[in-house]
Amino acid sequence: MSTLKPKHQRLVLVVIALVALVAAGLLAAWALRSQASYFYVPEQMVAEPPAPDRAVRLGGMVEEGSIRTLPDGVTVAFVVGDGKARVPVRFAGILPDLFVEGSGVVAEGRLGPDGTFLADNLLAKHDENYVPRELQEMTEHQKREVVAETEEGA
Amino acid sequence: MRWWWWIPLLLFAGFLGVAAYQLTQPKDDLVPSAMVGKPLPEFELPPAAEGTSGVSTADLKGGKPRLLNVWASWCLPCIAEAPQLERLKQEGVEIVGIAIRDRPEDVAAFLARHGNPYARIGADDLSQVQLAIGSSGVPETFVIDGEGVIRYQHIGDIRAEHVPLLLEKLREAGK
Amino acid sequence: MIAELGLAALWLAAALAALQLYAGTRALRPGGEAVAALVRPAAVVQGLACAIGFVMLLWLFAITDLSVKLVAANSHSAKPMIFKLAGAWGNHEGSMLLWVAVMALSGALIALIERRLPEKTMLATLAAQAFVGLGFYAFLIVSSNPFERLPQPAAEGLGLNPLLQDIGLAFHPPTLYFGYVGLSVAFSFAVGALLTRQVTPEFARVMRPWVLGAWVFLTLGITAGSYWAYYELGWGGWWFWDPVENASLMPWLAATALLHSASVLAARDALRAWTIMLGVVAFSMSMVGTFLVRSGILTSVHAFAVDPERGSFILVLLTLYIGGALALFALRAGTVTEGQRFSITSREGALVFNNVMLSAVLAIVLFGTLYPLLTEAFDVRVSVGPPYFNPMGAIFVVPMLLVMTVGPLLRWRGDSIGRIQRPLILIAVIMLAALVAALALGEAGVLPLLGLALAVGLAVASFLPLRGRRLTRVPLAVWGMVIAHFGLAVALFGMASESAFSEERLAAIAVGDTARVGPWDVTLSEVLPAAGPNWTAIEGHLLASYAGGDPIALDPQSRSFWAPPQETTESALATRWNGQLYAVVGSDAGAGRWQLRLWWKPFVTFIWYGGMLVALGGALALIGRVIDDLRRRAVRARIAERRAEEAV
Numbered sequence: 019m020s021t022l023k024p025k026h027q028r029l030v031l032v033v034i035a036l037v038a039l040v041a042a043g044l045l046a047a048w049a050l051r052s053q054a055s056y057f058y059v060p061e062q063m064v065a066e067p068p069a070p071d072r073a074v075r076l077g078g079m080v081e082e083g084s085i086r087t088l089p090d091g092v093t094v095a096f097v098v099g100d101g102k103a104r105v106p107v108r109f110a111g112i113l114p115d116l117f118v119e120g121s122g123v124v125a126e127g128r129l130g131p132d133g134t135f136l137a138d139n140l141l142a143k144h145d146e147n148y149v150p151r152e153l154q155e156m157t158e159h160q161k162r163e164v165v166a167e168t169e170e171g172a
Numbered sequence: 173m174r175w176w177w178w179i180p181l182l183l184f185a186g187f188l189g190v191a192a193y194q195l196t197q198p199k200d201d202l203v204p205s206a207m208v209g210k211p212l213p214e215f216e217l218p219p220a221a222e223g224t225s226g227v228s229t230a231d232l233k234g235g236k237p238r239l240l241n242v243w244a245s246w247c248l249p250c251i252a253e254a255p256q257l258e259r260l261k262q263e264g265v266e267i268v269g270i271a272i273r274d275r276p277e278d279v280a281a282f283l284a285r286h287g288n289p290y291a292r293i294g295a296d297d298l299s300q301v302q303l304a305i306g307s308s309g310v311p312e313t314f315v316i317d318g319e320g321v322i323r324y325q326h327i328g329d330i331r332a333e334h335v336p337l338l339l340e341k342l343r344e345a346g347k
Numbered sequence: 348m349i350a351e352l353g354l355a356a357l358w359l360a361a362a363l364a365a366l367q368l369y370a371g372t373r374a375l376r377p378g379g380e381a382v383a384a385l386v387r388p389a390a391v392v393q394g395l396a397c398a399i400g401f402v403m404l405l406w407l408f409a410i411t412d413l414s415v416k417l418v419a420a421n422s423h424s425a426k427p428m429i430f431k432l433a434g435a436w437g438n439h440e441g442s443m444l445l446w447v448a449v450m451a452l453s454g455a456l457i458a459l460i461e462r463r464l465p466e467k468t469m470l471a472t473l474a475a476q477a478f479v480g481l482g483f484y485a486f487l488i489v490s491s492n493p494f495e496r497l498p499q500p501a502a503e504g505l506g507l508n509p510l511l512q513d514i515g516l517a518f519h520p521p522t523l524y525f526g527y528v529g530l531s532v533a534f535s536f537a538v539g540a541l542l543t544r545q546v547t548p549e550f551a552r553v554m555r556p557w558v559l560g561a562w563v564f565l566t567l568g569i570t571a572g573s574y575w576a577y578y579e580l581g582w583g584g585w586w587f588w589d590p591v592e593n594a595s596l597m598p599w600l601a602a603t604a605l606l607h608s609a610s611v612l613a614a615r616d617a618l619r620a621w622t623i624m625l626g627v628v629a630f631s632m633s634m635v636g637t638f639l640v641r642s643g644i645l646t647s648v649h650a651f652a653v654d655p656e657r658g659s660f661i662l663v664l665l666t667l668y669i670g671g672a673l674a675l676f677a678l679r680a681g682t683v684t685e686g687q688r689f690s691i692t693s694r695e696g697a698l699v700f701n702n703v704m705l706s707a708v709l710a711i712v713l714f715g716t717l718y719p720l721l722t723e724a725f726d727v728r729v730s731v732g733p734p735y736f737n738p739m740g741a742i743f744v745v746p747m748l749l750v751m752t753v754g755p756l757l758r759w760r761g762d763s764i765g766r767i768q769r770p771l772i773l774i775a776v777i778m779l780a781a782l783v784a785a786l787a788l789g790e791a792g793v794l795p796l797l798g799l800a801l802a803v804g805l806a807v808a809s810f811l812p813l814r815g816r817r818l819t820r821v822p823l824a825v826w827g828m829v830i831a832h833f834g835l836a837v838a839l840f841g842m843a844s845e846s847a848f849s850e851e852r853l854a855a856i857a858v859g860d861t862a863r864v865g866p867w868d869v870t871l872s873e874v875l876p877a878a879g880p881n882w883t884a885i886e887g888h889l890l891a892s893y894a895g896g897d898p899i900a901l902d903p904q905s906r907s908f909w910a911p912p913q914e915t916t917e918s919a920l921a922t923r924w925n926g927q928l929y930a931v932v933g934s935d936a937g938a939g940r941w942q943l944r945l946w947w948k949p950f951v952t953f954i955w956y957g958g959m960l961v962a963l964g965g966a967l968a969l970i971g972r973v974i975d976d977l978r979r980r981a982v983r984a985r986i987a988e989r990r991a992e993e994a995v
Contacts (some may be wrong), residue, residue: 027688031621032176035703042707045739046714053735054718057728073734091855091936111853112581112916112933112944139582177680180624181673184631187717188666194644194720195658285502 055126064103067129076105076135077124085119098123098135109137207306212320215301217294220271221279227268227294233320237345239265239338240314241290242302244272245282247310249329256330257289263339269293272302272310313338317345350415350494353403356396357444357494360451361484363393364477371474375467375542386470387458393480394455401435401448404493408435414500417441417493423504433517439641439657440493446524447483453532453557454480463553465545472539479531482664490660515575522568523595527633529561530598533605537626538672541679546619551612554626556972558606561629563965565599570958581916581931583946585845585954588736593716594636597709601629604705607698615759617686617695620676621702627676631669632709638665644720690761697754704747711739741794748801748839752808755828770811778804791847798843806836823971831964838957844926844950852945855936865947866894867921867928869901874932874941882906884917887932887941891921903932927951 055073068074076098084097093110096119107125117123117140125137216228232238241257243250257267269290271279279293296302305314305322315324315338324341326334367389374383407415408431411424421441422434436445454476461469487493536554540546572595577585586592605625612622642658689695715731722729752774756767764771781803785796809832813821852864861870870890877886884906890898903919921928926949933942 028620028685031618031699034699035621035706036176036179038703038707039710042710042743043714045742046711049735049739050715050718050731054722054729054731055734057730073732075730087937091938091940092853092933092942112931112942174681177677180628181670181677184669184673187635188662188670190717190720190724191638191642191644191662193724195642195662 057124060098060100060103060105063105063129063135067133070129070131073126073128075124075126076107076137077122078105080117080119080123082119098125105135106133107135107137109140111140113140207304207322208325210322212316212322213301213304215304217270217296217301220269220274220293220295221276221283223280224288224290225292227270227292229320231292232268232316233318235318236266237315237317237323237342238291239267239342240305240316241267241269242272242296242305242307242310242312242314243269244274244310245278246274250282250311251286253311253329253331254286254289256332256335258287259335260330260338261289263335265339265342266291268316270296270301272296272299315341315345349403349406349410349412350496353400353407354488354492354494356400356403357484357488360393360396360400361481361488363389363396364451364480364484367393367477368474368481371470371477374470375474383466383470386473390458390473390476391455393477394451394453394458397448397451397480401444404441404444405432405435407494408432411504413502413504414496416495416497419497419501419504421504429514430517433514436521437517440487440491442520442524443483443487443491444493445521446528447480447487449525449528450476450483450531451480453528454535457532461553463549464539465543468539468543468545468550470539471542472535475535475538475542476532479535479668482667486660486664490656515571519568519571519575522564522571526561526563526565526568526598526602527630527637529557529564530602530630530633532557533561533626534630534668534672537623538675541623541672541675541683544679544682546612546623546683548613548616551609551622552972552976555606555609555613556969556976558602558609558629559965559969559972562599562602562606563962563969565595565602566958566962566965569595569599570955570962573958574955578918578920581918583851583929583931583944583948585951588715588732590716591640593712594640597636597712597716598629598632600705600709600712601625601632604702604709605629607705608702611695611698612686615687615689615695617689618699618702619686620680620683623680623683624676625702627669627672628709631665631672632713634661634665634669635713638662639716687760689759692757692764693761694754694757694759697750697757700750701747701754704743704750707743708740708747711743712736715739737794741797745797745801748805751832751835752805755809755812755832770808770814774804774808774811777807785847789848795843795847798839799847802836802840802843805839806833809833809836823974824968825971827964827966827968827971829964830967831961834957834960834962834964836957837953837960838955841950841953841955841957845948845954848949849951850947852943854943854945855940856943857939857941862943862945864928864945865949867945867947868892868895869928869930869943869945870898871941871943877904879906885932885934885941887930887943889919889930889943891928891930893921893923893928901928901930903930905932905934922952925949 053073055075056068057075057077058068060076060078063076078098078100081097081099081104084095086095087093088095093108094113095106095108097104098107099105108130109125109127124141125135126139126141127135127137130136212229212232214229217226219226232240239260261267267289269292271293274295274297276295279295283290294301302310306325307314309327311329313326313330314322315326317323323345324338326338330338367386370379370382370385370389373379374386404417407418408422409428411418411422411426411431413419413424417438417440418434421438422431426434435441454473457469457476458473464472533554536550536557540550569592572592573585576587576592577583605622605628608618608622608625611618638658638661641661644658715735718731719729753767753771756770758766778800782796782800785791785799809829812825812829850865852862854862856862856871858871858873861868863869868891870892872888872890875886875888877884884904886902886904889901889903891901892898899921901919901921904917906915906917916931916933919930921930926947929946929948931944933944936942
């Protein structure tokens with residue numbers, strides 16, 4: 019292959035870069051619309067349920083007295099509520115630190131056909147200790163705390 | 173000059189716009205109590221340490237407005253707000269404390285080190301009263317009027333700039 | 348007294364930075380020769396003053412001066428000395444001071460030794476460096492003063508939390524800061540070159556060591572951060588596409604592109620404007636990352652000092668630095684004359700392809716990270732995770748890796764595919780064989796299979812540039828490239844193998860029972876309470892045996908802390924050469940059983956070994972380049988001497 023014509027090389031390079039970046043941008047925009055996982059509170063999830071196989075997140079409070087370990091010993095069932103609606107949730111795995119009844123939780127997963135939310139992952143919300151600005155820093159404790167501090171329900 | 177050299181700057185300006193907009197949005201992760209404006213629930217707590225007295229609903233209904241401070245000795249921000257509580261006490265405010273999941277010896281050590289602005293301190297070992305008054309963390313401070321009604325909730329530590337605000341709220345509650 | 352000295356040193360450094368900025372910009376205009384002589388000394392003294400400021404802070408932490416707010420909030424008299432010192436940068440103010448101190452010292456170093464560029468370009472570079480520094484000084488002095496005194500000295504510090512005393516956590520953040528500093532130096536060089544329109548191969552050679560150094564630190568930082576998340580979070584994953592992780596990945600992607608385009612500029616005098624652009628982008632990404640992480644506008648599984656006020660300050664700095672540089676770029680880039688031309692089939696062509704693909708990946712990661720911000724403006728909350736990042740990234744990474752296998756074999760300027768036909772066929776055959784072997788081993792997704800094939804092909808291909816050469820005479824920089832490319836193949840192999848062949852077992856078993864995961868038999872021998880200074884725990888004692896071999900003891904814990912109350916999961920790992928067994932113990936499952944989560948992750952450790960190899964390659968290349976520069980400098984000095992003698 020011969021060298022490109024002098025006048026055009028920079029133009030060609032700029033066009034290649036632009037095309038690649040625009041392609042990346044368009045792909046990203048398209049994929050983000052279909053792949054971003056939306057955040058639901060129980061009220062929304064009951065009113066307008068997401069498509070059954072779509073990955074979403076559900077945030078709310080773990081209802082008092084609702085946590086049950088199923089006979090297999092590793093699946094946990096509980097109810098997430100926001101005072102207006104209740105969604106039953108099922109999760110197989112080690113419960114996260116700080117996951118207790120009456121606490122906030124964000125469940126990542128999908129809504130099953132029977133209206134039970136099947137969680138792949140649970141993040142417990144925890145704001146036990148308000149940290150003032152002066153003392154706030156990247157401490158191990160906060161790292162763990164913010165593991166819990168994902169977005170709270172709107 | 174070619175137009176395409178300006179593309180990076182335009183993209184960056186777009187990012188700045190979104191970022192600046194998001195920064196100005198209040199990031200309100202705090203959970204306000206649904207109990208503001210309602211009377212305190214009935215409770216009775218034992219003293220949290222030797223030398224203090226316990227707290228019951230009746231203690232918060234004596235005609236004048238008070239501050240109800242929810243704290244714990246294991247909570248760092250509570251240390252940060254101790255000087256502000258002291259100042260409020262010097263302004264003549266009666267402060268009632270509720271220590272959350274604490275041990276008497278820790279409470280005593282905390283008071284010895286950081287001062288004791290409390291008229292009385294109740295021990296809430298299971299966070300029952302804390303949850304009942306709609307507090308989801310420590311420290312939180314409530315303004316209670318003379319009838320035992322929750323009038324205002326302050327979430328997080330009290331910093332120096334919050335003291336006048338709390339005094340103002342107490343004055344309003346006293347009217 | 349020490350705190351006041353430190354603050355005075357900071358003010359002095361800020362004043363010198365202002366002088367450096369003034370003199371540097373004045374010297375660019377006619378009649379500025381008088382002040383030009385001030386620039387280099389100002390940079391040197393500024394570096395010293397700022398370093399003294401940081402040493403004062405270290406000293407305050409060493410003696411635990413509790414009248415200083417930062418010390419009182421982050422230290423404790425009973426801490427071991429190493430953690431007292433690490434406490435100095437384990438917080439927002441101290442880390443900013445460390446950052447600016449390293450940056451000022453870098454500026455001093457350039458001012459002292461760098462004489463290869465035209466003097467005006469150097470002055471402009473040092474002025475740009477001073478401009479960046481000045482912003483940080485203002486940030487420190489105005490809104491994050493590390494030397495602030497308390498009205499009353501504290502009785503004791505608040506930083507005794509034993510959890511804070513983690514040696515990895517103490518040294519992980521500075522690694523990333525060093526990377527950011529290196530990129531800020533590259534940024535200053537780019538701005539200096541733009542201001543004086545001197546975008547030359549010499550400029551690329553001068554900038555390259557800083558980019559290489561930054562890249563090594565960033566690589567190490569990302570590798571360490573990934574391993575930390577892997578063992579600490581107890582979720583079994585090693586990368587979560589979390590905003591904090593992306594914030595460290597984006598500068599790395601940009602730095603990788605910059606590294607390669609700077610090589611083209613240095614060797615062939617092409618890609619001038621593009622290299623400048625990347626120099627600006629790489630530093631922008633580290634600033635954008637810092638902004639996203641510290642302003643708290645994105646939520647993350649990693650915690651940081653979150654403060655909107657600081658966020659605003661960083662955003663203002665970002666606007667000044669990056670907006671200014673991009674505006675300058677828009678005005679000047681057109682006047683940077685076009686460099687040498689090359690054919691598409693050439694080393695340059697391959698590197699351009701690599702650059703475009705890396706930029707596309709950067710765009711994908713950046714959009715994905717910022718997307719939640721965008722939707723939140725419309726009150727829709729979303730999170731973006733692996734279902735987006737993995738396939739979208741792969742679309743651009745896979746072609747890049749393919750070209751990466753052949754790129755180093757191509758000649759500069761122009762080449763033909765025919766010349767490298769044989770290695771090409773060899774690589775293709777190896778990849779196909781690897782693909783078939785992986786298919787035979789078991790079911791796996793498309794991406795992991797592709798990854799395995801590419802990793803094996805790339806591992807072999809990375810050594811091909813050495814063929815037909817006397818190994819003792821291969822320059823260090825080439826060794827660096829070979830090792831870094833091989834390291835990438837190793838890391839890729841680990842990633843693909845982890846995702847293709849991991850086995851997971853979630854079980855509730857009683858004491859004495861055995862669970863099987865992959866080739867491992869894991870027996871729960873007992874469950875005991877354990878205790879530490881401020882925690883209690885349930886500790887599972889496991890005996891794990893690989894394919895019936897001798898059992899290895901593993902003790903994962905589920906810990907409860909009481910001050911403040913919280914629970915954490917401590918994973919336990921059994922490492923073999925061919926992978927890791929990862930065990931987490933959960934809570935009581937009822938009926939005398941305990942929850943146990945086990946993973947067998949074949950070759951997962953290759954991810955981090957690969958990362959370390961990549962960093963090693965970068966370090967070798969850096970050493971090679973620096974030695975070359977020193978040699979050239981010596982030769983030049985000798986020539987100058989001889990000329991002087993002849994003149995006499």
